[in-house]
Amino acid sequence: MKKFIGKNFLLNTKTAEELYHEYAAPMPIIDYHCHLPPDQIAEDKQFENLTQVWLYGDHYKWRAMRTNGVHESYCTGDKPDFGKFKKWAETVPYTLRNPLYHWTHLELQRYFDVHEILNADSAEKIYEECSAKLQTKEYSVRNLLRKMDVKVVCTTDDPIDNLEHHQKIKDEGIDIKILPAYRPDKAMNVDDAASFNAYLSKLEAASNTSIASFNDYLNALKARHDFFATMGCSVSDHGLEQVYAEDYTDAEITAAFDKIRSGKELTREENLKFKSAMLQIFAVWDWEKGWVQQYHLGALRNNNSRMMRQLGPDTGWDSIGDFSQGKALAKFLDRLDTNNQLAKTILYNLNPADNELMATMIGNFNDGSTPGKIQFGSGWWFLDQKDGMTKQLNALSNMGLLSKFVGMLTDSRSFLSFPRHEYFRRLLCNLFGKEIENGELPNDLEWTGQVIQDICYNNAANYFGWNEDKVKNQKAKVKTESPA
Incomplete structure (x- = not known):
């Protein structure tokens, strides 16, 4: 009987043990999507x-x-x-x-x-x-990151954020990259006129402009996008129920903006067209700058209205949603691809029923311009556990190239969450180890070890352009595991 969370936790073959301890465990961590508070990193809380x-x-x-x-x-x-x-x-x-x-x-x-x-x-x-x-x-927060050998962290930041804490970190020049990510969800949420106009007031202050027209609105958001780029941002992120890809005209979007700016509510059709237009515009800006865009799809948020009123969002009242994802997602990506404006893209699904959909969708737009240009993101939120991660890895293996996968992230608000990368790596090595011992894969540990190291670190380093620290395939000289 194995010891609970012993040295070989989740590793069920000798080959899996070797792949993990010699190849996966020594790799540093890139956490390209999380919700860590940058102010706590700036003050080294x-x-x-x-x-x-x-x-x-x-x-x-x-x-x-x-x-x-x-x-x-x-x-x-x-x-x-x-x-x-x-x-x-x-x-x-x-x-x-x-x-x-x-x-x-x-x-x-x-x-x-x-x-x-x-x-x-x-x-x-x-x-x-x-x-x-x-x-x-x-045990300061920076040393907690160093303890897990974290090299890069991308926080999640609204366009109106002044990024003062990122500036402080940047000026100090610490040994960990702490970078912002552009998350404009509120800037395209026109479900409620009063909330949207309150947000625009904050955007006016952040951009030091007056927003009277749709063009003013775009200029203000673009100025923030440009500012984020000066702060080292090269990643955007969107948390959506589903992608919006309605057909629209410029005149319709201008009219919808004028209507909601005057305090009137949009119709459902106007709402969907406005969100479709904004999603398209944000994607083009990302492509122009060579950013990576991420889409987290499928969360049904704030289901308990009583607790939402009492506690606000992100307090634990969300669930998996059963939205139709395929058709609109294909239309959105195709529209960008047709105009040669499709940036590197990572797609995450919250409903496991969409695994194969996402795994095949990425193949529609991987055009050979860069390895793994369109990615099926790791198991996210309710799926970042043993079953969810394994199913995502299997779907990607069956329908794409797992070897080009950019690997795990924490999506967490906690500085103690980085063992989730270890959890993922153990599961990854267990899959390969089992199939090698079953004769389903060749017993070439040097090559398989390189693939595993790429998935754990190198692919992300190259994909995001943070590749100065690429780690070549070499067995670990020092073990970092706890005793069995």
């Missing part, structure tokens, strides 16, 4: 205790705690930090087979060298031990 770094803002844990019967005051409320942690520790034993059980103990091991099982009995000891470490300089 130190957390006072384990609750602050682990439970603040983590809706994954909140959902589990609520399901376990824990009152909201221990999740997002004002209960003392240790009280919140104790409720989480009491919940952990009931998360068996949920990825939270693995993530929790991986994070305790990798960051704090704590190998005990977290439960109500061990809660106080683990809390005190980890909190004491967090109060030392070795």
